[in-house]
Structure formats: C-alpha cells, structure tokens
Amino acid sequence: xxxxxxxxxxxxxxxxxxxxxxxxxxxxxxxxxxxxxxxxxxxxxxxxxxxxxxxxxxxxxxxxxxxxxxxxxxxxxxxxxxxxxxxxxxxxxxxxxxxxxxxxxxxxxxxxxxxxxxxxx
Amino acid sequence: xxxxxxxxxxxxxxxxxxxxxxxxxxxxxxxxxxxxxxxxxxxxxxxxxxxxxxxxxxxxxxxxxxxxxxxxxxxxxxxxxxxxxxxxxxxxxxxxxxxxxxxxxxxxxxxxxxxxxxxxxxxxxxxxx
Numbered sequence: 657x658x659x660x661x662x663x664x665x666x667x668x669x670x671x672x673x674x675x676x677x678x679x680x681x682x683x684x685x686x687x688x689x690x691x692x693x694x695x696x697x698x699x700x701x702x703x704x705x706x707x708x709x710x711x712x713x714x715x716x717x718x719x720x721x722x723x724x725x726x727x728x729x730x731x732x733x734x735x736x737x738x739x740x741x742x743x744x745x746x747x748x749x750x751x752x753x754x755x756x757x758x759x760x761x762x763x764x765x766x767x768x769x770x771x772x773x774x775x776x777x
Numbered sequence: 778x779x780x781x782x783x784x785x786x787x788x789x790x791x792x793x794x795x796x797x798x799x800x801x802x803x804x805x806x807x808x809x810x811x812x813x814x815x816x817x818x819x820x821x822x823x824x825x826x827x828x829x830x831x832x833x834x835x836x837x838x839x840x841x842x843x844x845x846x847x848x849x850x851x852x853x854x855x856x857x858x859x860x861x862x863x864x865x866x867x868x869x870x871x872x873x874x875x876x877x878x879x880x881x882x883x884x885x886x887x888x889x890x891x892x893x894x895x896x897x898x899x900x901x902x903x904x905x906x
Contacts, residue, residue, distance in 0.1 A: 679870060679873070682866050682870070683870075686863065686867075705832075705833050705836040705837070708829065708830070708836070709830065712830055728819070729819075732811075732814070732815045732819065735811045735812075735815070736811075736812065736815050739808060739811070739812055757815075760816075764819055764820070764823060767823055768823060768826075771823065771826055771827050771830060771831075772830075775827060775830050775831045775832075
C-alpha cells in the first residue's frame, strides 16, 4: 500500500509569481502604448521638438513612462531569467549573465529617470 | 508490418530534422525576439528616447535619420521583432484564459499572429516613410 504524504504537492511558488508579474507588466505596457497613441492623436499633431518636449514635461506623462519602463525591465528580467535557466546549464556562467542583466536593468532604470526628468530643460 | 514501420522512426530528436508545427515556430520566434528586444533593443530604445527628448539639435538629427530610407528599412527589423512579440504575447494571454486551445484554433491564431506582426510592421514603416 502506498502511503499518502501529508505534504501538499506544491512548488516554491516563485514560479507562479513570475508568471503573473510577466503578464501584468505585459498588460500595463500595452495599456500605456494604447493610452499614449490616443493622447497623441487627440492632442496632436506633434511635429516639432517643442510640442513633444511639452508633452513629456507633464508630470503624469513622466510617471506613466517611468512605470512603463520599469514594467518593461521587470518583464525582460523574468523572460531572460527563464531563457538562461533553459539554455545555460553551467551555473557560474548563468550566474554571471544574470548579474550582468540585473546590473544593466538597474542602470537602465536610473538612465530612464534621468532622460525623463533631466533632459531638454 | 507494424514493427517495420516502427523501426524506421527516428531514434533521437534532431531539431533541424523535425518539421516544427507553425505554433511552435511562432513560439520560438517569440522567445528569440524577446532576447533581442532585451539586448540590443532596450539600450537602443533608450538612446533614441534620449535624442528624442534631449535637445532641438538631437531631435533634428533624429528626424534627419528617419528621413533616410535605408535607416527606415533597417528599423523595420526591430519593429517586426516588437510587433511579433506583442502579438504572440496577446495570443499567450488568450491561451492562459483557455481561449483557442483547440488544435485548429491554435494553428489559426498562430498564422494570425504572424500576419498581424508583418502587417503592423508594414503599417509603421509606411507611416515613418
């Protein structure tokens, strides 16, 4: 007779969280792009630099764009991590590539904020 | 007879010899485009954003580049990566909701993703031209 284990058959759950985050960030990005297209079509035409600059100098556009990029970076991290886990089996190499990805994504986050808040002033 | 047919089956999985079903092709392109959008996609996008919002001079320079047909032609490739990735991603979201999981529907939606990706790329290229 096979004894039933009292332990529930589950994983560590971080897989589910990543799966969900990847989908939530994907939807957020599509919503941002749709919103920006509607805003640009409704308040345009944006033909010169000053018009675009004024659009991106509005605080809500800056925040929405920053959230879009953070969503993009998080989404990219999950996807890249999955790809690395699937194809790069040497632990040291995988770890190095993962560190490289994390550092570059952190750098991109600061860079994005800098572009949105500090350029064109 | 049956045994003979059976013995002719391939003994190992050679990815280059297997004819992949179309949804599998769409899926692997989704993965490859994802990696390429990560790198070099993200840094290129940020460079463009920086020039776009940077100053009148960098904006003019960017516009000048976009008037070059060769650059627009080259841009079509990353644009296709992006649109294919988005369309295939939306298909994944539908599959998550158990929509279109039947074989025929899944095949049709895979073709639809492929066609939509190309059409959206062509449309954007036409708008940029």
